[in-house]
Amino acid sequence: MAGVSGHPSQAAPLRERRIFPGNLHGALRMAPNYPSHSVFLARTPSHVRIRSTSVDENPGMKNTERKRSVAIVGAGYISEYHVLPLRERRDVEISAVVDPNQQNAESLARRFSIPHSYASVAEMLAEAKPDAAHVIVPPQLHLQVTRELLEAGIATLVEKPFTTSLSEADELIALAEQHQVPLGVNHSQCGHPAFLELRQRLAAGEIGPAEHVLAISNVPMRQLALKQFEGWLFAHPSHVLFEAAVHPLSLVHALLGPAQEIRASGGDGVLLWDSRRFYKSWHANLRCERGSASVAMGFGRQYLEARLRVLGPDGALECDLVHGGVTAIEKTPGPDFLDSLRNHKRMAKAHRRAGKKAFWDYVLGLAKLRKRNDPFYASMRGGVFSFHDALAEGRQPSEDAKAGRNVVAMVESIWKSSGLPEPEEDAHFDLEQRSAAYAQTPGDEVLVIGSNGFIGGHLVEELRRSGYRVRAFLRRSGLLPPWLRDDGVLPVYGTLYDEDQLREQIRGCRAVFHLATAMGNTWDETRKHGLEATRSLARIAADEGVDRFVFTSTIAGVYLGDKEGRVTESDGCDPQPRGRSLYARAKIESERILQDVAKESGLKLVIHRPAVVLGRRGRPYHSGAGFWPNDRHCVGWGPGTTPLPFVLAQDVAKALVLSMEKEAAIGETFNLAGDVRPNAQEYVRRLGEASGRKLVFHAQPLWRMQIGEICKWGIKFVCRKPGNEWPSYRDLKSRALRPWLDCSKAKELLGWQPCSDEGEFWREVLDETLSREP
Numbered sequence: 202m203a204g205v206s207g208h209p210s211q212a213a214p215l216r217e218r219r220i221f222p223g224n225l226h227g228a229l230r231m232a233p234n235y236p237s238h239s240v241f242l243a244r245t246p247s248h249v250r251i252r253s254t255s256v257d258e259n260p261g262m263k264n265t266e267r268k269r270s271v272a273i274v275g276a277g278y279i280s281e282y283h284v285l286p287l288r289e290r291r292d293v294e295i296s297a298v299v300d301p302n303q304q305n306a307e308s309l310a311r312r313f314s315i316p317h318s319y320a321s322v323a324e325m326l327a328e329a330k331p332d333a334a335h336v337i338v339p340p341q342l343h344l345q346v347t348r349e350l351l352e353a354g355i356a357t358l359v360e361k362p363f364t365t366s367l368s369e370a371d372e373l374i375a376l377a378e379q380h381q382v383p384l385g386v387n388h389s390q391c392g393h394p395a396f397l398e399l400r401q402r403l404a405a406g407e408i409g410p411a412e413h414v415l416a417i418s419n420v421p422m423r424q425l426a427l428k429q430f431e432g433w434l435f436a437h438p439s440h441v442l443f444e445a446a447v448h449p450l451s452l453v454h455a456l457l458g459p460a461q462e463i464r465a466s467g468g469d470g471v472l473l474w475d476s477r478r479f480y481k482s483w484h485a486n487l488r489c490e491r492g493s494a495s496v497a498m499g500f501g502r503q504y505l506e507a508r509l510r511v512l513g514p515d516g517a518l519e520c521d522l523v524h525g526g527v528t529a530i531e532k533t534p535g536p537d538f539l540d541s542l543r544n545h546k547r548m549a550k551a552h553r554r555a556g557k558k559a560f561w562d563y564v565l566g567l568a569k570l571r572k573r574n575d576p577f578y579a580s581m582r583g584g585v586f587s588f589h590d591a592l593a594e595g596r597q598p599s600e601d602a603k604a605g606r607n608v609v610a611m612v613e614s615i616w617k618s619s620g621l622p623e624p625e626e627d628a629h630f631d632l633e634q635r636s637a638a639y640a641q642t643p644g645d646e647v648l649v650i651g652s653n654g655f656i657g658g659h660l661v662e663e664l665r666r667s668g669y670r671v672r673a674f675l676r677r678s679g680l681l682p683p684w685l686r687d688d689g690v691l692p693v694y695g696t697l698y699d700e701d702q703l704r705e706q707i708r709g710c711r712a713v714f715h716l717a718t719a720m721g722n723t724w725d726e727t728r729k730h731g732l733e734a735t736r737s738l739a740r741i742a743a744d745e746g747v748d749r750f751v752f753t754s755t756i757a758g759v760y761l762g763d764k765e766g767r768v769t770e771s772d773g774c775d776p777q778p779r780g781r782s783l784y785a786r787a788k789i790e791s792e793r794i795l796q797d798v799a800k801e802s803g804l805k806l807v808i809h810r811p812a813v814v815l816g817r818r819g820r821p822y823h824s825g826a827g828f829w830p831n832d833r834h835c836v837g838w839g840p841g842t843t844p845l846p847f848v849l850a851q852d853v854a855k856a857l858v859l860s861m862e863k864e865a866a867i868g869e870t871f872n873l874a875g876d877v878r879p880n881a882q883e884y885v886r887r888l889g890e891a892s893g894r895k896l897v898f899h900a901q902p903l904w905r906m907q908i909g910e911i912c913k914w915g916i917k918f919v920c921r922k923p924g925n926e927w928p929s930y931r932d933l934k935s936r937a938l939r940p941w942l943d944c945s946k947a948k949e950l951l952g953w954q955p956c957s958d959e960g961e962f963w964r965e966v967l968d969e970t971l972s973r974e975p
Contacts, residue, residue: 268291268292268293268294269292269293269294269332269333269589269592269593270293270294270295270296270329270331270332270333271287271293271294271295271296271331271332271333271334271335272295272296272297272298272299272325272331272333272334272335272355273295273297273298273299273309273315273334273335273337274299274300274322274334274335274336274337274338274346274350275299275300275335275336275337275338275360276298276299276300276302276305276306276308276309276337277300277305277337279337279360280298280309280335280337281309282577282578282581283335283337283581283585284309284313284315285578285581285582286581286582286585286586287585287589288313289582290586290589292589292593293589295313295315296315296316296317296329296331297315297316297317297318297319297325297329297331298310298315298317298318298319299318299319299320299321299322299324299325300318300320301320301321303318303320304698304721304726304730306318306319306320308721308722308726317329322346322349322350322353323349326349326353330353330354330355331355332355332356332592333355333356333357333358333588333589333592334350334355334356334357334358335357335358335585336350336357336358336359336360337360338360339432339433340360340362340364340365340433340440340443340444341365341433343359343360343362343363343364343365343369344364344365344369344372344373347359347373347384348372348373348376351373351376351377351380351382351384352376352380354380354382355382356382356383356384356592357377357382357383357384357385358385358386358387358584358585358588359373359384359385359386359387359605360386360387361386361387361388361389361447361451361605362443362444362447362608362609362612363386363605363606363608363609364609365440365443365609366609366613367606367609367610367613370605370606370609370610371606374606383588383591383592385587385588385591386605387584388447388448388451388604388605388608389448389580389581389584390448390449390451390452390522391451391452391455391604392579392580392583392584393520393522393576393580394525394576394579395520395521395522395525395526395527395555396452396455396509396520396522398520398527399509399511399518399519399520399527400455400456402518402527402529403456403511403513403518407515407516407518407529407531408511408512408513408514408515408516408517408518408529408531409513409514409515409516410513410514411456411457411491411492411511411512411513412492412493412512412513412514413492413493413494413495413511413512414452414453414456414457414492414493414494414495414509414510414511414512415494415495415497415508415509415510415511415512416449416452416453416494416495416496416497416508416509416510417449417497417498417506417507417508417509418445418446418448418449418496418497418498418499418506418507419497419498419499419502419504419505419506419507420445420499420500420501420502420505420506420507421501421502421503421504421505422441422445422500422501425479425500425501426501426820427820428682428818430473430474430477430679430680430682431653431675431677431678431679431680431681432677432679433679435473435477435479435679435680436679436680437624438467438477438478438479438480438616438621438624439612439613439616441479441480441500442483442612442615442616443609443612445498445500446483446496446498446612446615447608447612448507449496449498449507449509450496450608450611450612451604451608452509453487453489453494453496453611454489454604454607454608454611455604456491456492456511457487457489457490457491457492457493457494458489458490458491459489459490459607459610459611460487460488460489460494460607460610460611460614461488461489461490462487462488463485463486463487463488463611463614463615463618464485464486464618465483465484465485465486465614465615465616465618465619466483466484466485466619466620467480467482467483467619467621468480468481468482468483469481469482469499473680474680474681474682474683476680476683476686477624477680478624479500479501480500480621481499481500481501481502482498482499483496483497483498483499483500483615483619484496484497484498485498485615485618487611503832505523506523507521507522507523508520508521508522508523509522515531515532516529516530516531516532517529517530521555524555524556524559525555525556525558525559525576526551526552526554526555526556527551527555528547528548528551528552529544529547529548529551530544530548531544559576562574562575562576563575566578567916567920569919569920569921635688635691635692636691638688639670639688639689639690639691641688642670642688642689643668643670644668644669644670644689645668645669645670645711646669646670646671646672646709646710646711647664647669647670647671647672647710647711647712647713647714647861648671648672648674648706648707648710648712648713648714649661649664649671649672649673649674649714649716650674650697650713650714650715650716650717650738651674651714651715651716651717651753652671652673652674652675652684652685652690652716653673653675653682653685654716654717655814655818655819655850656716656753656811656814656850656853656854657714657716657717658682658684658818658850659816659817659818659850659851659853659854660714660716660853660854660857660858661673661684661685661687661690662684662851662854663851663854663855663857663858664858665684665687665689665690667858669689669711670689670690670691671687671689671690671691672691672693672706672710673685673690673691673692673693674693674694674695674706675692675693675694675695676694676695676696677694678692678694693706697717697719697734697735697737697738698730698734700737700741703737703738703741704741704744704745707741707742707745707747708745710745710747711747711748711749711861712747712748712749712750712751712861713738713742713747713749713750713751714751714753714857714861715735715738715739715750715751715752715753716753718731718735718784718787718788718791719731719734720783720784720787723783724783724786727783727787728790731787732787732790732791732794735791735794735795736794736795736798739794739795739798739799739802739804739806740798740802742804743798743799743802743803743804744802747804747805748805748861749805749807749860749861749866749867750795750799750804750805750806750807751807751809751857751860751861752791752792752795752806752807752808752809753809753811753853753857754788754791754792754808754809754810754870755784755785755788755810755811756810756811756812756813756846756872756873756874756942757781757782757784757785757788757935758774758775758778758781758785758788758789758792758810759772759773759774759775759810759872759935760772760775760776760777760931760935761935761936761937761938761939761940761942762931762934762935762937762939763939763940765939765940766940766941767940767941767942767943768872768940768941768942768943769872769943769945769946770810770869770870770871770872770946774789774792774793775789775935777931778790780929780931780932781929781931781932781935782929782932785932785935792808792870795808796808799868805867805868806867806868807860807861807866807867807868807869807870807871808869808870808871809853809856809857809860809870809871809873810870810871810872810873811848811853811873811874812825812845812846812847812848812872812873812874812938812942813825813826813845813846813847813848813874813938814847814848814849814850814853815847815848815849815850815965815966816849816850816851816965816966817850817851817965818850819850821888821892821966821967821971822835822888824936825845825846825847825938826841826845826881826884826885826898827841827881827885827898827899827901833894833895833896833897834896834897834899835881835885835896835897835898835899836899836901836906837881837882837898837899837900837901838881838901838903838906838933838936838937838938839900839901839902839903839937839939840882840900840902841880841881841882841885841898841900842880842881842882843880843881843937843938843939844878844879844880844941845878845879845880845881845884845938846874846875846878846938846942847874847875847877847878847879847884847962847966848873848874848875848955849875849955849956849962849965849966851965852873852875852953852955852956853873855953856871856873856947856951856953856955859951859952859953860951863950863951863952865950865951866950866951869946869950871944871946871947871950871951871953872942872943872944872946872947873944873947873953873955874942874944874955875955875956875957875962876955876956876957877956877957877958877959877962881898882898882900885897885898886898887963887967888967891967891968891971892967892971903930903933903934903937906933907928907930907933910928910933911928913928914926914927914928
């Protein structure tokens with residue numbers, strides 16, 4: 202049993218404020234960190250004067266005072282949901298974006314006409330001091346960044362989780378009080394419309410006082426599904442609690458107050474890269490200030506479910522945080538059989554009402570016939586507004602806003618109470634030791650860019666089997682996968698935009714394998730950053746005299762929309778790249794750039810175009826079979842009867858290594874597809890049988906899919922959404938992969954022998970892939 206302490210200061214009376222809703226469904230599918238209902242954690246002393254600006258329902262300045270300047274610290278995905286609500290306020294101006302990734306900072310600043318972008322808070326403060334800042338950085342940086350802002354006297358709104366430890370939370374609260382600066386933290390689910398309705402009905406006494414709360418949170422995790430384990434989230438088993446458990450815990454806290462005792466357990470542990478454990482199931486029983494609670498949490502699940510059920514002496518209230526709506530079961534004066542009938546009729550009516558409201562809110566908001574009010578955006582707006590309303594009105598934040606600190610205390614207690622072991626230190630992160638072991642390993646050196654990806658991992662393994670030493674170029678540090686833990690592999694960290702760094706890593710290497718293409722949100726961004734980085738990389742490789750530059754392109758860059766015939770390398774890339782997807786167009790342009798550099802400098806270039814790549818460590822729900830709106834349904838690019846050019850990732854890796862060793866490969870391009878080519882219908886059927894699930898393939902004529910794409914374009918056009926381009930039927934036809942992809946050239950010049958045994962193919966694609974899914 203673990204005790205949980207509240208904030209050490211004296212509690213202040215609760216002040217009720219209406220807030221805007223948030224949506225778990227959108228947030229969990231789109232981003233790991235997202236803003237929310239604002240919970241203030243630091244009291245503004247009465248003798249501190251905050252400039253007051255009256256803000257009405259459609260906020261605007263009612264006096265002539267200057268606007269409050271705001272800095273956005275962190276330019277990741279969720280930053281947009283801070284910027285958009287701020288742009289609605291007439292008393293605020295966004296003055297700067299801060300992010301060490303200047304590409305992200307400049308992109309956000311350019312999109313929203315923000316005048317300045319900086320690489321650090323210190324750089325910003327050297328030029329200008331904003332009135333307020335929003336901290337939207339990874340959780341492990343919250344303390345450092347927030348401390349810097351508070352010490353500069355800047356009002357600060359921090360993303361959930363407030364901090365990653367109770368001591369950090371106390372430090373920031375004390376610092377805010379010392380510098381007399383308002384400090385806020387966001388808990389989005391406290392503003393979900395269904396939860397707000399539940400609280401209102403509870404306050405009205407519909408079921409009497411809350412006695413017990415049941416919370417269920419069963420959520421997918423994109424990083425886990427894609428095996429992207431290098432981030433903070435997977436560095437320690439407790440981090441998932443700070444990241445995702447704060448949602449149900451913040452709801453429990455809002456209803457019942459701080460937890461006083463907690464019993465918890467964690468289970469269903471899986472190994473990440475056979476080295477670190479991740480627990481997918483958590484259960485916690487809490488005794489809180491005003492009642493008890495049971496919380497069941499599942500992370501990395503395939504079905505999204507989030508519910509909150511409140512039990513009182515006269516019935517129960519339940520809110521659905523995914524689909525919306527609140528239902529009630531109450532005592533009635535009738536007999537039991539009528540009691541059931543009345544309650545079920547009432548619940549059915551509530552579900553219909555909630556469904557219709559959610560639909561029309563979304564449609565009318567999208568069409569801009571009313572203010573955007575989908576639950577996800579509304580919760581973002583409410584969190585931002587509640588913070589800035591307090592600043593504008595000069596109010597002292599309610600002491601009840603200690604919720605952020607108390608939720609952190611809950612998370613810490615759940616981890617401690619679970620009794621799960623602390624992970625052992627990973628010796629493979631000691632780069633000094635790794636460098637010494639690498640230096641003693643024999644073999645020629647090669648540089649692999651994209652070494653932690655799906656194909657990149659198989660390539661590193663094949664290179665080591667062939668006796669080469671590998672410099673694995675990585676963007677950031679973190680949990681290393683098994684293939685990067687070999688003594689003959691040296692992780693090196695950097696960015697493709699630093700030419701001096703690239704030159705240092707390429708120097709002395711026999712070959713460069715380039716498997717990564719940096720993509721932007723638009724073609725201009727992709728061309729400016731990703732494609733120019735590819736050009737620079739190739740020129741440096743030529744200057745350093747590497748023996749081979751091996752580029753992994755894609756068969757998506759070739760036009761495959763014809764119904765009959767064979768496609769060979771001589772057909773070249775699609776001559777109409779503007780009619781293709783951003784990814785395909787980027788690969789087409791990358792090939793052209795590299796061929797130009799090769800002509801100018803004599804670079805020994807080899808290009809490979811893998812087709813539909815499957816295999817160990819890959820995701821089986823591949824878009825080559827069709828469009829997957831979720832992991833149960835596959836909408837085919839046509840009838841799904843055409844043999845598809847599948848190829849195993851390990852076979853692609855073999856071809857890449859062979860092209861480095863064969864002189865005949867220089868200057869050539871190779872299509873890569875295997876000899877086992879089932880159609881989409883068979884693939885989905887086999888996948889369903891192997892996984893024990895009822896997967897459904899939907900044959901769909903391409904013309905009908907195009908009509909759907911045109912309808913989407915029309916909605917975006919009406920909504921004046923930027924970057925909306927007419928859907929390309931040419932790109933859609935090419936996705937059907939109708940012609941036969943000829944790979945005889947790779948077999949003849951390289952001696953490449955892809956898998957031709959059906960049993961081996963299905964074992965690698967299904968048995969190995971599904972058995973290794975986290």
